[in-house]
Amino acid sequence: MMLPSADQPIPPAALLRGPDQQSLEQSLGEMQALLDQHGHVVVVYSSATPPATEQRLRSVRSILESDRVALLKSDLPPLGLAVLIRQLRQLSATDLSAGVVASAGRLLTHYIHAGAVLNTVAKLDRVPVSLKSHAKSWMPGKQFGVVTNPAPQLVEIGPEARLAGPEFGTWLLVAQGQLQTDWIGSTLASAWSVQGVVEAELPAESARWWGTGKLVEFATFLPDLSVLYQLVTSVRRDLCHWCGLELIGDRCVFCSVTTPGHARRDRAAAS
Known part of the structure; x- marks a missing residue:
């Protein structure tokens, strides 16, 4: 799912097709064309991606013998993943290098609170x-609030239901599935002190990812590019001693x- 920009035009995303939709030769040609046009490609995909699709991505990268293709695997649910992709697209329009934009994906993931209300x-x-929660799932009328990122949470929706949220100002993106609930707008948005609520289409993968089509998915996001830029540029930068990025x-x-400094610290911690 490719979300539109919240404020200004940003570079478009390319939707790569899986092995069930095109041959290996076509996948190679598609990736080579993107490399020729942009120089570097960051492929963001879900940890729920079918193994055959992930293997195709690795095969394409290996056959092209290219260190200019980054594979960024994420545990974010579909709507949260769409938020992350949009943020990386926003950053790609700045003066940040390809290596910094790609590695920013891991950093920005920590600032996305993603979840859903499920039946x-x-x-x-x-x-x-x-x-207990599993047993209550079989009772009609029950609803559950779930957050998977940045930390797992699960509550039964009720007067006392609370989900820990961000401790900084965000907006809330909401995608309506086949479930009627006003809990997100009336309770969650207020508890999380969001600065605004934006509606989006439910991603095609959401029902499979959450295990039910009766849901409303939500994710917080930082809409201001200057804030995203400041977050990323406030972190120390290194040069990869292998590829130089x-x-x-x-x-x-x-x-x-792994960067040498981190590798040395890991060995020291292990000893």
Whole structure:
């Protein structure tokens, strides 16, 4: 799902097709065309992506022998993942290098609170579900509030139901599925002190990801590009000693090499 910009035009995203939709030769040609046009490609995909699709991505990257293709795998639910992709698109229009934009994905994930209101958690495997909650899922009229990122939470919707939210100003993106609830607008938005609520279409993968089509998905986001830019530029940058790209964090998303400083600290901690 590719969300429109909240404020100004931003670079478009390319939707890559899976092995059930095109041949390996077509996938190679598609990726090469993107590299020729943009220089670097950051592929953001869900941890729920079918294994065959993930293998295709790795095969394409390997055959092209390119360190200019970054594979960024995320545990975010579909709407949260769409938020992250839009934020990376916003940053790609700034003066940040490809390595910094790609590695910013891990940083920005921590600032996205993503979840849903569900009519059942019987098929939910994204957060721990107690036997009590599982049993209540079979009772008609029950609804559950779930957050998977940045930390798992699960509550039964009721007068005392509370979900821990962001401690900074955000907006709330809401996607309506086949469930009627006013809890998000009347309770959650107020408890989280959101600065505004924006509606979006429900991603096609949401029902499968959450285990039910009777849901309303939500995710917080920072709409201001200047805030995103400040978050990313406030983090220390390093140069990857393998591919030479600039990055933030402990690992280069393009060549998967751990930075020497982090590697030394890891060895010292282990000893």
